[in-house]
Amino acid sequence: MTSFISQILKQLLSQEQDISELIFVLPSKRAGAFLRKELANLVDKPIFSPEVISIEEFSEKVSELKTIDTVHSLFELYAVYKELTPKEKLEDFESFGNWAQTLIHDFNEIDRYLIDPKQIFNYLFEIQDTNHWSLGEDQTDIVKNYLVFWKKLPEYYNLLKENLLSKSEGYQGLIYRNAAEKIDVFAKLNAANYVFLGFNALNNAEQHIIQSMLANEARIFWDIDEVFLKDDNHDASLFIRQYLENWPYYKTNKFEFASDTYNSEKEIEIIGVPKNIGQVKFVAETLSELTKDQLNSTALVLGDESLLLPMLNSIPNNIEALNITMGYPLKYSVFSSFFEKLFEIYQIENNQIYYKDVVAVLSSPLIIKATNFRSEEVINKIKTENLLYLSKQQIESFFSEEQQELISACFTDIKLTPEQVLRSFGVIIRHFKKLLNKDEDSLSLEFLYHYHLVVERLAELINEFPHFTSLVSLLQYFRELSSQQSLDFQGKPFQGLQLMGMLETRGLDFETVILTSVNEGILPAGKSNNSFIPYDLKKTFNLPTYKEKDAIYTYHFYHLLHRAKKIYLLHDTDTESQMGSEKSRFLLQLLHEKQPAHIITSSIISPEVPVIKNELQQIGKTPEVLEKLKLLAGRGFSPSALTTYIRNPLDFYKQYILGIRDIEEVEETVAYNTLGTVVHDTLEVFYKPFIGKPLTIEKLKELKKGTAKEVKIQFEKTYSKAPLSLGKNLLIFEVAKRYVINFLNMEIKELEAGRNIIIKEVESNLTSVLSIPELDFPVSIRGKVDRVDLLDGVLRIVDYKTGKVMQNQLEITDWDLLTSDYDKYSKPFQVLTYATMLLNNTHNNGEVEAGVISFKNLKEGFLKFSLKEKQGGKSIKNANITEEILNDFQVQLSSLILEICNPEIPFIEKEIKPAYGAY
Template structure:
């Protein structure tokens, strides 16, 4: 394949041109690099390198202006705006920037296309006046101010233009306009021949500049194929056909003969792949099948440049040399999320920091690395102590002196000025720089340097323009400046795979082309209107609309295919999901226009998704598991562990054998288990000192008075220091107070009705050996009984439940179901286990009952365990716990523990029934 640049150099050589005396003007700097490479291979003796410029650099040279970025333009515009607007009508910089950026875009377009500013602005003002016509004789102040804004646009434009010209600066459009005004003088004074190569969509200023240069011994070479140039309905040649018709130069000169490469033999694969990541992975497979020679002539072009990171991670090891022309955006660095979060915290202007914000900063990879993972330990302490809001001092106290100096710059209390924010960020960057290692953190240090440059740029802007007064406006410009910064890759620019975006492919040719994201809305980009100028007005003044923008994308797309021999076009086939794409119209057009030598193959790639086995899991007992079970048995099986096994043996294995519990998280709203803990501990605080004593009316009345104070104390101990005076926590706090108070009132009523209650034990830890002759190792059962009392001569074993419990949930009709039916028998199992531990080898000399007090069902009183005959046999209840009952329970308990310890019985997962079905 002979590239377009090689063809041009050969033509110039045939014309007898001395290349070192020519100025080459190209669409981009990247194209200039390839021109130098082609020059080096086409000459066989030393020569001076010719002048090679991009069109932007050429325009700067002619105009004598330095191009400024959009951010500086905005600051300059605000200075002009303040001068021209009465003080009482001025907007702050943040509000101004919302509309000024769009207006600057329009100023840029007006200048690039050499539109008379007064004419178009007056036209625009009249349109707005018609659009906001008013029925009443007098217009309101709102309408007057609105229309006055449009009338001021010419004044804004002129003042901004004059202000920039005085400083020898200009935004891109102004640079082009000035260049077009000075081009004749430049052309007359400069005898050097200029060659323009590979242009397509030219703005009016560029057209004027090139046409004027063509009058003075210059040439232009278009890269267009005859197939498209002769097709008047094809958008590829939309601009060039217009130039052929309208340019004065082509009245006397023939239009350059188009090339004839597109109709040559090509293999084109159109491949549909679900999701962008799927495309990246498939590109890796394509590249893996290419030889090193093929890779050297291959371009990987990203239609969506956001695919750069997954693409880099998908490249196969066979890609030995890679040249990336796009640059690696700073937004993909670990610092991006750090500074973004720091800005969010600063905007709050608080003296306390929400735990999620603190965790977000401390879990950032850079902070973790700089603190040597001390931040992970701090996050754990925040979650363990349930700290919802933290002061700067609290956070600092978690760290050693070394980490403290850096962390202090992450958490700033109160409100500070933008300049102080930037100084703080620069100090933070320096602290992180000192904690990173040069030999292991090269990439992060490079990112850090670029962020330092961003902060320095912002500092200069803030010092020069005193308009940035809020953290929010500073953040906006931080985002804009950081989005412009990229980490440039160093590689061999002309060897190996070339990875680039669509614009970087201008003028360049490759034998193999892989183009991703050929989806509607990406290629072409679709309609967008970031402009105050309506469509009809743009058409009237020949400003570009979406029609011309689509034609630009069309040219780039077909140019990539023009000289290529093998083409892979990837699009998103997942059209059903919310993020799904639609096949680009370019692909459909390519299929409809199919040429004789084009071998077009359509295919859809579907990832190999393994079949998920939804069978219930089973874990066989290994010697290691059996040893763990022996340890658990000696330590003691608790009621909760045994009922967990009854519910689902696999959960027992995970929680008690493996020791895997739910991840500890900060409770923003009091969880149900925390609520229960507070209720239990509050009652323990009241009743524990009364062990061995009788309850009295006076004591209970005192407990009722102390309830709010005690509940708050227990909340602080178990939850956090967060005030319980607002939101859901206030409601939950009131619920806990109501639970405790209602329970105490119930006890009070019982005493007033003549009951005598003696407290025997409160929150007692029990542990009792259980002799099972089939096992050759010790077995214990243990638990924590909430309350044991004697009421009217009956020993009661009581378990508190904050949820709702009904009497039928404590009744047993079939003992064989006790260790298998969790839903019906978990609660009687629990209270019978407490009774077994309390009464084993003991004779209380009293009638014994065991049961539950439900705080959501207090009216039912003490819900007793009961043995109940099977339905149809009289349903007679037996509530007293005698030796017969305890022996029946003990038999079932031993049976359950034997099953748990049996080497032949696996931990088999049970299908858990829920309100939504089984899982």
């Protein structure tokens, strides 16, 4: 394959002209690098390299102006806006930025296309005056201000232009306009040695500049194929056909030149792949099948440049050399989310920093390293102490004195100004720079340097233009400048696979092309309307519309195919993607206009999805597991452990054998189990002084008065010292108080009805040894019973539940279901376990009852365990815990423990639905 650049160089060398004296102007710097490489391959003796520049550099050279970026232009425009706008009508910089970027874009287009600004702005004012919504003769202030804005546009433009030219600066359009004004003088002195290569869509300024240079003996070579040039309806040649027809130069000079390579033999594969990651994996697989020689003439072009990072992570091992012409965006660095999070924190005004923001900053790898892992300890402290909101001083106190300067820069106790934010960023960047090693952390240092440039640039702009008053604006321009920064990859630019974006392919040719994301909305990009100038006005003044923008994409797409022999065109078939997976019109056009020598195949690729059987898991009991079970048995099985096994043996294995517990996290809203703990602990504090004593109405009424205070104390111990005065936590705090007060009221009613209540035990730890002859090791059960009391001489074993429990949930009819049906019988199992532990250790001749007091069902009072039996055709409930009942229960209990400890029975997962039981 002979590339376009190589063809031109051969032609110039054959004309016996000293090529070293030429100056080549190309669409991009990348094409310039390839020109030097091709020239080195063609010459057989040492020569001086010709000068190679881009069209932007050429325009700067002619205009003698320095290019400024969009952000700088915006600041300059605001200075103009402030000067020309009455103070009472002046918008702040943040509001100004919302519309000014569009205005800058329009100024740029007007200048690039050499439109008379006064004329187009007058048209624009007339259109707005016609279109405004006020139909009455007397215009409102809003309408007047609206029309004043449009009438002032020429003033904004002229003063901005005047200010920039006085500093020898300009945005791109202004530089092009200025270059077009000066080109005639420049061309007469310099044009003969200039060669323009590989251009397609030229704005009016570029057309004027190049025509003036051509009139003074410069040369231009176009890269277009005859197939498209002869087709008057094909957008790939839209612009070049116009130049051929309209430029005076071509009335007397021949067109150079049209190739005839597009209709040569090509193998084109159109491949549909679901999702971006599917495209990336397919590309990786395709690259792995290419030889080293093939890779040296292969271009991987990303239609969607966001695929860069996943593509880099999927490059196969056979690729020894890779040249990446796209920069690595700053947003993918470890610092991106870190600085974004700091912006959120810096806007806090009340010195109450949300724990998630604190954790996000402290969990940054660089902060962890800078604090010698102290920040990880602080994160654990925040979680264990349930610290929802922290002050700056509180956070600083967790760190040593030498670490506090960095930590202080990360957090704030007042809302910072933009200048203060940039100073804090400067402190942080200096700390990180000292921390990073030049050899081990070279990439992070490079990212850090680019963020340093962003901070310095913003500081310069604030110093020169004191417009920043809000952090929202600062963040907006911090992002804007960061998006303009990227890390350039180092590599061998002409060896191996070339990875590039669509615009970087200008002027370049490859034998094998892999193009991704050939979908509507990406190739071409589709309609966008980032302009105050309406479509009709653009057509009137020959400004580019979406039609011309689509034609640019068409040219780039077909140019990739000119000289290529093997082409892979990938499109996303995922219907949930942003553009609905519609394949690009270019693919349909390619099929419709198929050349005789082209072999085009279409296919849909989908990943192989294996059938995964959802089988219930089984865990065998190894000797180590059996040893752990013996330890548990000796220490004592708790009712919760046993009911966990009944519910799902696999959960028992994870929690009690492996010791896996829930990760400690900050509890933002009081969880239901926390509510239960608070109520339990409050009642424990209230009732412990009554152990062995009868309850009195007076004492209970006193406890009611202290309920709010005690509940608050228990919340602080169990949950957090954070205020409980807002949101859901306030509601849950009130619920806890109401539960306790309602319970005390229930007790008071019992006493008022003449009942006698004596507290025997409160939150008492119980243990009982079980006799299971089949096991050759000791077995115990243990647990904490909430309350044991005597009600009119009847011993009651009480379990508190903050959830709703009904009487029928404490009744059993079949002992054999007690250890197999968790949903129905978990509560009877628990209360019978407490009864077993208590009565095995105490002698009691009277009646015994065991049951639940449900705080969500207090009107039912004490819900008693009952055994339902049939006698004489009638169903009879027996609530008295007799020795026979305990014996029957212990049979079931022993059977359950034997199953748990049986080495032949594995832990078998049960298929269960999530349970929402009471606590």
